[in-house]
Amino acid sequence: MRGAMRTDVIVVAAGSGQRAGEGMPKQYRLVGGQTVLRRTLERFATHAGIRRVLPVINPDHADLCAESVIGLPGVLAPVAGGATRQASVRAGLEALASDPPDLVLIHDAARPFVSARLISDAIAAAQSHGAAVPALALVDTIKAVPEPGFLSGGPNREGLRSVQTPQSFHFALILAAHRAQIGRNDLTDDAAVAEAAGHPVAGFAGDPANVKLTTPEDFVTAERNAAADLTxxxxxxxxxxxxxxxxxxxxxxxxxxxxxxxxxxxxxxxxxxxxxxxxxxxxxxxxxxxxxxxxxxxxxxxxxxxxxxxxxxxxxxxxxxxxxxxxxxxxxxxxxxxxxxxxxxxxxxxxxxxxxxxxxxxxxxxxxxxxxxxxxxxxxxxxxxxxxxxxx
Incomplete structure (x- = not known):
């Protein structure tokens, strides 16, 4: 499946982000004068390889989302997410099914520093493998906690990777995989959904800068990173x-x-x-x-x-x-x-x-x-x- 392929993006933005502390849901907080969601959407909306971008949101945040998408090209009207990330992604996939893309990228709204290189690599990996995720080698030693306050030997980090988004797929593959897993709530990402449906998932090089904003400290770092971009x-x-x-x-x-x-x-x-x-x-x-x-x-x-x-x-x-x-x-x-x-x-x-x-x-x-x-x-x-x- 080579050549120009229509690629859409689902940006998952339906969560509440409670670990980020009090205040607005984290996807609507400001970083460098823009909401996190707008920063994320803009990275995809301005990429030459992307056809359309679909936000999946909490309907209670419709006004906040509307303010975040003003003037962005190719951003579709948002759809309502579900009670879990898995349900939210499935809602986005079903919304795209009436005019399906060849490929779909699925990305967390709370990763606003995704690079053009990573987006291009995600598209290429989906074309080649059908299902692929960006991955990073672990740099820290991982320890088990046999009891509170104590550590013991853990897994060999050489055989482990941390994964990011955008995770990329042939659209028909991941839509069928999500439909096959309705009722399961233990699958933490879309790679797990594909694997549960029997599809192997390839890995490609992630980006250490593609961080997910989770804690209040993450937002302090993000503000510094955003300022560094304003050259x-x-x-x-x-x-x-x-x-x-x-x-x-x-x-x-x-x-x-x-x-x-x-x-x-x-x-x-x-x-x-x-x-x-x-x-x-x-x-x-x-x-x-x-x-x-x-x-x-x-x-x-x-x-x-x-x-x-x-x-x-x-x-x-x-x-x-x-x-x-x-x-x-x-x-x-x-x-x-x-x-x-x-x-x-x-x-x-x-x-x-x-x-x-x-x-x-x-x-x-x-x-x-x-x-x-x-x-x-x-x-x-x-x-x-x-x-x-x-x-x-």
């Missing part, structure tokens, strides 16, 4: 200006600042947030604020500008990026910015989902030159620095 550092600028109009305050950096005038604009005319929004959009090449929030659209009339900056920050996260720094300079003769600087930093940080330590707010006058010097309005300059995965 594309980009900086972009933004600029905005609004004229004074009758009023008793201006909005600057999301903060209401008392003043003898207001600012005119279609939204709340917050020049600081507008300039920062354009700067963030520039880092990912996503046009400008007017493209995303057209002034001609009445829904943005009088709108709070915090939603503009929040939208730009969300787009950066969806691109796999992290905001490293936001900087703005307000240009005006009045009002005074200093008394409100820290409140602005706190507000901008909260909107963008970063620490206030990553936000800088400065102010200057134009020495009574130009429209700002004549007290006709306020301008703001901004710069944003983000870290993104390197893409050629």
């Amino acid at each position: 594309d550092v980009r900086t972009s600028t933004g600029f905005d200006v609004h004229a004074f109009a009758p009023g008793d305050h201006v909005m600057l950096g999301g903060v209401r600042v008392p003043h003898e005038f207001g600012l005119t604009g279609h939204s709340d005319a917050d020049v600081v947030l507008h300039a920062l929004t354009d700067a963030l959009l520039g880092t990912i090449g996503s046009a400008d604020i007017g493209h995303h929030f057209p002034p001609s659209d009445p829904q943005w009339k009088g709108a709070s500008s915090d939603q503009f900056l929040a939208h730009a920050a969300k787009l950066v996260r969806e691109a796999g990026g992290r905001i490293a720094h936001l900087d703005t300079t307000v240009i005006c003769e009045a009002p005074k910015i200093g008394p409100h600087r820290e409140a602005m930093r706190e507000k901008i940080a909260a909107i963008a989902g970063i620490s206030p330590a990553r936000v800088s707010v400065k102010a200057t006058t134009s020495e009574r030159l130009g429209f700002t010097g004549r007290r006709e309005g306020i301008a703001a300059l901004a710069a944003a620095t983000v870290r993104l995965p390197w893409i050629d």
Whole structure:
């Protein structure tokens, strides 16, 4: 069965991940600004050898899943999993059966660092053997526990391997094997299901980086690994200006600042947030604020500008990026910015989902030159620095 073969992926994401500690199910926790599930799905969705990707989820997490798949190509609507991993995989296989692939890869959502090499090797191994799993040689000595607190001799590690996912199969083979094992709940992975149905399972080289996130400590390590992947550092600028109009305050950096005038604009005319929004959009090449929030659209009339900056920050996260720094300079003769600087930093940080330590707010006058010097309005300059995965 050589040549181009249609390959689909089932990503098993129906578990609760209780060993990961309190909080969200582990597949929806953030690593490097993205959910674990999105990171996993993206690895397969962007691989040239993959046709479709099917998440299998807990129906109670449908909204969380929907947020994780926005913009990903080839990701199918999720199907509901079962009470066990075996039941969840079978649900995914049955969902694909109406338009079956030639090959299917089955992968744990909690392994978000699966590499393109491992995916390609899994496809090739399934073509050659019908059933195959990635495996790693054991590096630690394995001991038995004859009684609590004591160790004794264990198995010979030379004859043992630890296995990973994606496990890969001819689709018809693994579907029939799962159907034949309905009612059994003691099979811990799909290789075991295939073996129980009488199919030999080949091994191919796994990847030590393809770790499964299980404990809280795993997430600490994953965060470090994700940061190490963000080698594309980009900086972009933004600029905005609004004229004074009758009023008793201006909005600057999301903060209401008392003043003898207001600012005119279609939204709340917050020049600081507008300039920062354009700067963030520039880092990912996503046009400008007017493209995303057209002034001609009445829904943005009088709108709070915090939603503009929040939208730009969300787009950066969806691109796999992290905001490293936001900087703005307000240009005006009045009002005074200093008394409100820290409140602005706190507000901008909260909107963008970063620490206030990553936000800088400065102010200057134009020495009574130009429209700002004549007290006709306020301008703001901004710069944003983000870290993104390197893409050629």
